[in-house]
Amino acid sequence: MNELLLVVTIAGERVALSAAAVESVVELESLIPVPRAAPHVAGLSALRSRVLTVIDCMRSLELGDTDCSDGIREAAVVELDGHHYALIVDLVEDVVEARSEPLPVRAAMGEGWERVSQGMVETDEGPLLLVDVASLVAGVEAKAAA
């Protein structure tokens, strides 16, 4: 049984998240901003009676802002240390099976990607970058402290 991967698009790039880490995929409707929080914290949203901390993946990767003005955004819900987060992505595509263990990417990636990368996995759809959910949630530590 190979690991299942959720294929999502962040900043126009197709990447994979470990499907085991993702609880569900939701469409966020309302977003309540959290003033003075780290830039990658887009705000709070409610999923049923749970409060979700919404993470803007593009900002977490320092690749610009996700445009949230049109209202509904797709997001992957993950749980980390008892807190629930919604990761805003451009698009949630599919679930695929990993065909290999993560392998190191030897070419130089963008700085943001480098930080969240867990390596490259082979799938039926070709190689994909496996992204570490915890690193996405943590964002840029230095900036969060500022």
Added chain:
Amino acid sequence: MDDLIADFVAECREMLEALGGEIVAWEAQPDDRARLDSIFRFVHTVKGNCGFFDFPRLEALSHAAEDALADVRANRRHADPALVSAVLAIIDRISEMVAAIEAGEEMPGGDDMALIHALEPGAEGVAAPVAAAVVDGTIKSSSAPRTIRLSVELLDRVMSTVSDMVLARNELARRLRESESDVPVDGAFERLSSIIAEMRDAITRTRMQRIENLFVGLPRMVRDLCAELGKQVLVDIEGGDVELDREMIEMIRDPLTHIIRNAVDHGIEKPAERLKAGKREIGVLAVSARQSGNQILIDIHDDGRGIDGKKVVEKALSNGVISKEDATQLSHRDQLALIFEAGLSTAQAVTAISGRGVGMDVVRSNIERIGGIVEVDSKVGEGTRMTLRVPLTLTIIPALTVSIAGQHFAIPRSAIEEIVRANGESVTLEHLGGAGVATIRGRRVPEVSLATILGLDSTVDEQDRRLIVLRPAGGDVYALSVDRIHDHEELVVKPAAPAVMATGLYAGTTLADDGSPILLMDPAGIAAVGGVKLEVQERTARIAEGPTAAISKATPVLLFRSLDGGRRALRLAVVDRIEEVATSNIKKAAGQLRVQLGESILPLAGATASEIAGDKVRLFRLNDGSHEIGYAFAEVVDFATIEHDIIHADQPGEVSGVSLISGEPAELVDAHWLFANHVGAMPQASEQMICRIPRDDTWMQNMLRPLVEAAGYRVVSDESEDKADLAIAAKGEKVAAAAHTIFLRSEPEPAGKKDESIYRYDRAGLLMALKSVAGARK
């Protein structure tokens, strides 16, 4: 197998906890068969299980204890202190072993044979106990209700499902309202609603635990302390059936233990000393719990040597905790409160029991962290009383919702001291080098704008904002300006994600009724981020305690439904707090209804004897600064303000007039009349003179002003330039020139023949004086 062991460990732990109190009680009364039986049952169960699990050491220990106890049960042997100590030692060893099994560690070392030998009749080596501790009848043996063990996680899941259900119901309710209403459907929905409400209540209760679980270990702890210190202490426990959130019980366990250790170690004297001081040889340590509103009060009272305020101050001076000038101005209470400052221990010598670095400052900060308060009161030579006030649960916090630029935030009510308008009558707002300074009734308070702190653009002009005067736990006050104030709500607070907490501004998140998230602000955090310097508690310039003055035309009132169904309003400032009392505490005595609240008996208004029904009555506790009365009511409707004119009643009575409040007429309760009728007759010869100028004289603003207005006067503040026909002041107070002056005194009898002042509850006299001034002008 692992599951079975886990069950065995859990069962042992539960029994061990319950046993702590039993054993000590058994020692005091060796003939008490019921207690003996329950101890016997414990060792017997352990023995049985050990054989099954192959724990030979545990088995040998429990077997030996069982044998000894069986002898006692069969009257072959008498339970003497030596035997009790030996059994205790064995139970301690068993509990150590159980803990080791649970943690998956090696069994603790030590020679079990010595313990087993100590059980034999006539054995020596185990010290005879010095102290006797007795628990009153509240801790009963063996009649526990049937229970099962559940994981808290499962309960939380059920709880969150119920919350979802409530949200779903709300949505359904909205849809139903929008569509054509169908009576049977509405009826069915109502029923569903009430079932859901009931269920939510029950689920919330599952998180509650009797505080007994916290108290049950105390007698044993005190007994051991006594043995160590050579003291004799009787523990008196009361109120073990009060229920408290499970997590809360864990949070107060350490502070409570610390306070009790202190009481036994430093408070209660050695028997010889006590006899010399003319007290009984045995000290009494009373621990009691009771519920008051949404708080739990835990009292720890000892009859020991008490705390000498002067010594505390000396110590604080020598440790540099306070300055010399401050020291001279401290009240007795403030002096005692110094024990909660870091770096103070009044004990002469540091002992092994207490005073080992973990001080009262840690106790205070632990209690304050969960939104509680700890207070101390003490009389030298008579004893010390510590009171812990903690909220009922960690998760439900009364809060005020405010908004900035359309976004809602919540502020915990416990930190709010008062709310004023930025452009109110006695409030001015200035900027010094960019820093905000608000002057509220002559008091300068640092001001910060929530909009600035949050980096939001406020659409409301600075002068139109509201100022919330906040006092973060243990700190000084500051004013926070917000755009709008919305509602008072009880919010279910959940911790926020680390990335949100990292801002230092928030205490958690919560969901509003419509299901959208709200951030709960942390008042201390706002101050820190806003750059407000919160000095160590400002001691000399405290705000006068008690009701807040009404400072503008928009008088805040509490809207409620009275027992006879009327919609009424009381000025918020005269309401001290809301209490719930058992109907049995209300008695007709000395010509009027009176209610017993704790140790005081107050006159009760707002009800006739026939209207008091049911088990419980809710009442407002009204306070005019020197007297209190109770006012019974059915339910609180809302907080509101009087913004419309008041139509005054023709006849003086409980209701002074009618005004539109929140769009509907409401009767205004005349607090002056209430006090005049219910406490006016009481003699108060030893009453202190009250000298305040009318502008910030709370009593005059809230009680007298309606009366004067009803008599046809326009009331202006004493700083007003208008030429006054009449000035009213407390007796002995200086007043600006006016055509007439009425002085009020607070004692019924005039001080002498030349005293022309009027007793402040002499309603007829006051009205007469008001009329005669009005008449003289015509």
